[in-house]
Amino acid sequence: MPGAVPSGIRLPVFTVPFSRISESVMATKDIVLDHVSIRFGAYTAVDNAHLVIKGGEFFSFLGPSGCGKTTLLRCISGFSDPSEGRVLIGGQDMKGIGPNKRPTALIFQNLALFPLMSVADNIAFPLEVRGVGRRDRRKRADELLEMIALPGVGDKKVHELSGGQRQRVAIARALAVEPDILLLDEPLSALDLKLRHHMRTELRTIQQQVGLTFIYITHDQGEALTMSDRVAVMNAGVIEQVDPPETIYNRPKTSFVASFVGQSNAIEGKVASQSGTLVSIETPLGRLQGRAAGGRQYKSGDNCFLFIRPEQLSLGDGLPNAVAANWVKEEFEGNARQMFLEANGVPLRLSRVNLGGAADTLSGASVPVGFEPDQAIVLPHGVLAGA
Amino acid sequence: MNRGTGGGAVAAGFSLLFFSFLFGPLIIMVITAFNSSSFPRITPWECFTTEWFAVLFANDRLMSGLLNSLVIAVSVVAIAVPIGLAGALALSELSSRLRAVLYTVLITPILIPGVVLGISTIVFWGALGRSVGAEYGSFFFDGMFLTLAGQVTFISAYAMLVFLARLQRFDPILTEAALDLGATPGQAFRKILLPFLGPAIGSATFLTFLASFENYNTTVFTILSGNTFTTALASKVRHGTDPSLSALAVIIIGITLIGAIVHEAHTRRKEVLRTGIATRSRIYGNPVLKTLVHPLTVFLILAGIAGLATWQGTRHDASVCKQQILDDKRARQHELLEEQRRKMQEQQKTTAPVTSPADAAGKANPSPFGGAFSPNGLTPAQEEQAPAAAPTETPAKANPSPFGGAFNPNGLKPSQ
Numbered sequence: 096m097p098g099a100v101p102s103g104i105r106l107p108v109f110t111v112p113f114s115r116i117s118e119s120v121m122a123t124k125d126i127v128l129d130h131v132s133i134r135f136g137a138y139t140a141v142d143n144a145h146l147v148i149k150g151g152e153f154f155s156f157l158g159p160s161g162c163g164k165t166t167l168l169r170c171i172s173g174f175s176d177p178s179e180g181r182v183l184i185g186g187q188d189m190k191g192i193g194p195n196k197r198p199t200a201l202i203f204q205n206l207a208l209f210p211l212m213s214v215a216d217n218i219a220f221p222l223e224v225r226g227v228g229r230r231d232r233r234k235r236a237d238e239l240l241e242m243i244a245l246p247g248v249g250d251k252k253v254h255e256l257s258g259g260q261r262q263r264v265a266i267a268r269a270l271a272v273e274p275d276i277l278l279l280d281e282p283l284s285a286l287d288l289k290l291r292h293h294m295r296t297e298l299r300t301i302q303q304q305v306g307l308t309f310i311y312i313t314h315d316q317g318e319a320l321t322m323s324d325r326v327a328v329m330n331a332g333v334i335e336q337v338d339p340p341e342t343i344y345n346r347p348k349t350s351f352v353a354s355f356v357g358q359s360n361a362i363e364g365k366v367a368s369q370s371g372t373l374v375s376i377e378t379p380l381g382r383l384q385g386r387a388a389g390g391r392q393y394k395s396g397d398n399c400f401l402f403i404r405p406e407q408l409s410l411g412d413g414l415p416n417a418v419a420a421n422w423v424k425e426e427f428e429g430n431a432r433q434m435f436l437e438a439n440g441v442p443l444r445l446s447r448v449n450l451g452g453a454a455d456t457l458s459g460a461s462v463p464v465g466f467e468p469d470q471a472i473v474l475p476h477g478v479l480a481g482a
Numbered sequence: 483m484n485r486g487t488g489g490g491a492v493a494a495g496f497s498l499l500f501f502s503f504l505f506g507p508l509i510i511m512v513i514t515a516f517n518s519s520s521f522p523r524i525t526p527w528e529c530f531t532t533e534w535f536a537v538l539f540a541n542d543r544l545m546s547g548l549l550n551s552l553v554i555a556v557s558v559v560a561i562a563v564p565i566g567l568a569g570a571l572a573l574s575e576l577s578s579r580l581r582a583v584l585y586t587v588l589i590t591p592i593l594i595p596g597v598v599l600g601i602s603t604i605v606f607w608g609a610l611g612r613s614v615g616a617e618y619g620s621f622f623f624d625g626m627f628l629t630l631a632g633q634v635t636f637i638s639a640y641a642m643l644v645f646l647a648r649l650q651r652f653d654p655i656l657t658e659a660a661l662d663l664g665a666t667p668g669q670a671f672r673k674i675l676l677p678f679l680g681p682a683i684g685s686a687t688f689l690t691f692l693a694s695f696e697n698y699n700t701t702v703f704t705i706l707s708g709n710t711f712t713t714a715l716a717s718k719v720r721h722g723t724d725p726s727l728s729a730l731a732v733i734i735i736g737i738t739l740i741g742a743i744v745h746e747a748h749t750r751r752k753e754v755l756r757t758g759i760a761t762r763s764r765i766y767g768n769p770v771l772k773t774l775v776h777p778l779t780v781f782l783i784l785a786g787i788a789g790l791a792t793w794q795g796t797r798h799d800a801s802v803c804k805q806q807i808l809d810d811k812r813a814r815q816h817e818l819l820e821e822q823r824r825k826m827q828e829q830q831k832t833t834a835p836v837t838s839p840a841d842a843a844g845k846a847n848p849s850p851f852g853g854a855f856s857p858n859g860l861t862p863a864q865e866e867q868a869p870a871a872a873p874t875e876t877p878a879k880a881n882p883s884p885f886g887g888a889f890n891p892n893g894l895k896p897s898q
């Protein structure tokens with residue numbers, strides 16, 4: 096029953112089964128994507144991915160559906176070769192090395208547990224194909240079940256487990272032969288919200304305990320931001336930015352990243368002038384000022400976007416970058432209130448922490464808002480997420 | 483559905499008609515197997531007998547044909563199932579364009595009439611045999627080999643269709659997962675795909691066995707001068723039928739029923755075990771009942787009943803009753819003859835045209851089913867007369883019938 100979580104689920108204690116923990120933390124292998132492109136006919140699914148994933152890192156690929164995340168992951172795990180470029184693991188070129196020979200284990204988008212086998216047989220499968228004896232296999236499977244806090248379910252069939260339990264069995268199976276790199280393809284997408292949050296913590300704990308490199312794929316930014324050491328944001332096959340979560344959120348480098356990660360008000364405009372990092376732009380809401388991301392220099396007349404997060408938009412008179420907006424509606428979200436405004440055809444969103452007071456009755460009224468120039472980011476014109 | 487509108491009665495009537503249409507012939511056939519009348523019929527009921535089973539088993543041609551059929555069927559299974567599996571696997575791996583081509587090639591033998599397949603098999607292997615200078619005794623001219631070759635061509639396509647249907651439900655991700663976890667492609671095949679195909683291998687085996695066993699169109703050519711069960715059966719029917727065929731039907735129906743019931747017990751048990759309601763179920767929760775409905779127990783019980791019935795059957799002796807019937811018939815025959823003689827004398831007096839006694843017998847045909855079960859249905863009258871006529875020589879000789887030649891003197895002891 097995936098619906099009800101797990102007040103009973105203990106956080107697992109990962110002490111037992113890793114013979115090489117200390118060693119593996121030392122000897123983890125870097126993964127290098129060296130100008131990797133992957134094409135299906137004329138269609139480019141991954142375009143010139145170039146980055147280094149450090150050993151022991153929790154690295155996420157974040158991007159909307161269909162942007163090429165799975166394709167890239169399958170390439171790393173050996174199901175396809177790149178059309179161009181190289182994949183190196185621990186300094187070794189992986190070209191021509193099949194998935195069964197790579198030090199990677201992939202957790203599939205749908206888990207791909209073997210439905211005809213018991214849970215223990217599933218977990219012990221990697222050992223079975225390596226010729227480990229039946230009794231040793233069973234012992235190891237029981238150790239791993241202990242680790243994922245599911246002792247005693249070894250003889251059950253896979254379909255008898257809940258979604259979250261299956262999830263953990265898939266992880267145990269992937270860890271059974273102590274791979275260097277664990278690749279996870281949206282493993283939480285099938286779970287309900289609460290379980291998803293719980294599993295996030297669990298995954299992160301597992302990763303820290305066993306010291307493996309995790310490469311995690313998701314289109315859920317919450318997952319990517321909470322768990323990862325670094326995040327790569329992808330759009331339409333292109334990796335737009337690789338940075339730690341906070342940098343991704345606070346200092347996006349492209350319009351796509353700014354609009355995809357978190358909520359943002361995007362205001363289109365033309366650069367009027369720049370002094371230092373401060374850029375003035377001409378917008379339908381008047382002249383506004385923001386910070387030029389990454390010390391970029393703009394020429395006047397450049398098309399650009401100004402991004403301001405809903406929580407950084409404030410209500411009130413006399414603020415810098417003052418805008419006169421019209422109130423449209425308000426949504427209550429528990430911890431916050433979202434105010435939807437509109438100014439000269441541009442939709443704006445303002446969020447305020449819910450301090451328990453009653454909702455303002457601003458229906459139809461004109462609302463003065465403003466924001467600090469330092470908190471708004473000016474980025475060159477580009478595609479926006481969901482546009 | 484709605485009784486108020488009379489729909490219920492119509493539906494019930496229709497179902498009744500439908501089921502009697504389906505099962506009526508089978509039921510009648512089963513009954514005829516136990517009637518001592520030498521033509522398969524229900525009325526007049528003569529004696530309850532089990533002798534037709536003995537007659538059936540004493541028929542060498544049928545029995546050797548049965549052996550041939552079994553040998554061929556087992557060989558066909560052994561060849562067609564692997565070929566079908568290979569074909570299905572190849573199809574699921576290919577690009578869609580090639581797949582369409584290969585599919586057509588593999589499926590064509592099913593669409594070609596069996597007769598054509600049979601003839602072309604003989605012609606092909608014959609020509610091949612002659613071109614390599616093989617002798618007539620070699621396998622190129624051996625009925626068993628040719629039948630095997632001919633049947634495999636289209637039966638492996640059946641097997642392939644079964645495997646294709648199952649493969650379509652296979653998630654290829656599972657094979658990838660196995661590879662990713664370190665399995666070689668061979669291990670992934672043996673440990674993941676093959677177990678998944680298990681049920682399909684079972685049904686393909688069953689299907690190919692049956693298809694081979696019951697095949698006639700192709701086999702009748704390729705078996706040459708030999709015999710399989712079906713060809714022996716067909717020639718027997720052509721030469722006049724007797725209730726030993728009904729006895730055969732009884733055996734086949736019995737085996738089918740036992741198989742179906744055991745299979746049902748098996749699937750129910752599996753379903754209960756799978757859904758895990760076993761402990762709560764009234765039957766499966768009870769240890770005694772649980773053993774009782776286990777497929778093996780069910781099979782043993784049914785096999786026991788069948789064995790008991792067979793044993794009882796072998797002890798049954800219908801000779802007294804049959805003698806009685808024979809005597810009755812003789813008396814009746816005698817009566818008829820007397821009457822006829824009298825009539826003829828009267829007619830001779832009045833110079834009326836001669837009436838054939840066969841006509842009289844034909845009109846007096848007591849069976850409501852007439853010759854419905856006889857492939858010789860066109861001449862039921864003669865068959866009717868046969869048992870009565872043979873023992874009484876006088877009437878047979880006195881019979882002026884133009885059908886005389888059709889009277890089977892062996893009608894009483896169908897030894898074929």
Ligand SMILES: Nc1ncnc2c1ncn2[C@@H]1O[C@H](COP(=O)(O)OP(=O)(O)OP(=O)(O)O)[C@@H](O)[C@H]1O
Pocket residue numbers: 135138140158159160161162163164165166167314
């Ligand atoms: N075998 C293939 N042949 C042709 N096109 C493919 C193939 N596999 C993937 N694609 C295309 O490549 C693109 C990227 O697919 P991919 O599965 O990597 O997306 P994704 O980012 O994993 O999406 P999701 O979040 O929905 O899983 C898609 O547009 C898809 O149609």
Ligand SMILES: [Mg+2]
Pocket residue numbers: 164165166204280
């Ligand atoms: Mg995907």
